[in-house]
Amino acid sequence: MAGRRPLIVVIDDSPTSISLYERSAASLDVELAVFDSPASSMRHLLDHDADLVFLDILMRERDGMSVLRELRALDRHQSTRVVIVTSKDYFQDRARAKELGATDYLVKPLRSQEIRDIIQQATGAVTKADG
Amino acid sequence: MSRSYLRFWGVRGSYPAPFTSHMGVGGNTPCVELRVGDDVIILDAGTGIIPLGNALVREDGVRSLHVVLSHYHWDHISGLPFFVPAFIPGWSIDFYGPAESPAELAHHISQQMKAPYFPVETETWLADVRYHVSGEQELQLGDVRISHTTMHHPGLTYAYRIEVDGRVIVYAPDNELAFISQSIDARREEFDEDEQPLLEAMKQEQHWRGIEFMEDADVLIHDAQYTPEDYRKKRGWGHSCYLDTVRCALDARVKDLRLFSHDPNNDDVELDRIEGSAMELVSAHQSRMTCRLAREGVQIDLDSLPRRRRR
Numbered sequence: 001m002a003g004r005r006p007l008i009v010v011i012d013d014s015p016t017s018i019s020l021y022e023r024s025a026a027s028l029d030v031e032l033a034v035f036d037s038p039a040s041s042m043r044h045l046l047d048h049d050a051d052l053v054f055l056d057i058l059m060r061e062r063d064g065m066s067v068l069r070e071l072r073a074l075d076r077h078q079s080t081r082v083v084i085v086t087s088k089d090y091f092q093d094r095a096r097a098k099e100l101g102a103t104d105y106l107v108k109p110l111r112s113q114e115i116r117d118i119i120q121q122a123t124g125a126v127t128k129a130d131g
Numbered sequence: 132m133s134r135s136y137l138r139f140w141g142v143r144g145s146y147p148a149p150f151t152s153h154m155g156v157g158g159n160t161p162c163v164e165l166r167v168g169d170d171v172i173i174l175d176a177g178t179g180i181i182p183l184g185n186a187l188v189r190e191d192g193v194r195s196l197h198v199v200l201s202h203y204h205w206d207h208i209s210g211l212p213f214f215v216p217a218f219i220p221g222w223s224i225d226f227y228g229p230a231e232s233p234a235e236l237a238h239h240i241s242q243q244m245k246a247p248y249f250p251v252e253t254e255t256w257l258a259d260v261r262y263h264v265s266g267e268q269e270l271q272l273g274d275v276r277i278s279h280t281t282m283h284h285p286g287l288t289y290a291y292r293i294e295v296d297g298r299v300i301v302y303a304p305d306n307e308l309a310f311i312s313q314s315i316d317a318r319r320e321e322f323d324e325d326e327q328p329l330l331e332a333m334k335q336e337q338h339w340r341g342i343e344f345m346e347d348a349d350v351l352i353h354d355a356q357y358t359p360e361d362y363r364k365k366r367g368w369g370h371s372c373y374l375d376t377v378r379c380a381l382d383a384r385v386k387d388l389r390l391f392s393h394d395p396n397n398d399d400v401e402l403d404r405i406e407g408s409a410m411e412l413v414s415a416h417q418s419r420m421t422c423r424l425a426r427e428g429v430q431i432d433l434d435s436l437p438r439r440r441r442r
Binding site for chain 2: 023063084091106109
């Protein structure tokens, strides 16, 4: 694949969820930036574009909805694809995510293949063997 | 009357239950008074805050209140339009709750007091009212230190961990404890064999993470709205089955559990049965944890609880 590899950002403070993202993306020709701290992720995203962001909303440090709101306030990330992946499955949260401009809202647990499909559909990423 | 105490003024979830069949436990929606010396801290402002407000105006000396809100669903704020201290000049009321800004918090509270739903707005409050976000910093209200954790409930909902003179009280009125573990179990067959260990690790991680906010609490006030039969029908509604609440409290080494946010469909007879069943589960685990229904009017004397070192 010519040019830079797609950058996938994960913001989730669950170690097992992070393992799942790492395992799922391992076979794809993408760059994966993983943050277990919303504050660290925001510092990174202030001066980096991202092709896709996976964002949990139920985190110890900070509510993920406020991260999404802050992200959308940045010119750089007004149209960045942000997929909420969370254990919360309530209408009120889905509605709020939509209002704040989330691309999609998915409920944990996700299979590895589901994560790969989302990445490939969003970024056109190829597998390392194909690349 | 003891110097420091908790008192239940409202223990129902969802909506008030002013039925004669329910009066043994109580019909008002969530409101718990925490009194520490001269400081009055009110946890949630359901209809239970109405009789509390009436009692406060009869007291000499109290003119300053802290109202700490878990979230803004009606059952947690619906007593405010009838909260008498707010309408009296000379009173001071500080509100705290989850929000992006104090203005947003004020907006959430004021929306229920708008025409045509209510005849007067919060602008008619004559007390000195201030709004504060329960943000990243701990709250320090007099000798009371309060931190928060986000709960598994629709919208941004907080539980509060409150430290008072070496004792820990945790207030988690609305929280669905078992959602993620049940989601994992329900979908387990969709996952490949090599994904199963990670799935099990996620289940364990979510269980322990889900109870860390209540660890070693001297008093835990926690959502226990559903029976197992209810929960099968209402999984994903944001409330816990009382058996999950008891199991989690046992794992978290809680000393005194008060089952809270009772289903308004459950009368005194059914709630007594739930209390008995919960106590049996505690006994089966050979635990010394106290386990009782939260009941309106019951007071827990905090001075009588053993002091411990701060976490």
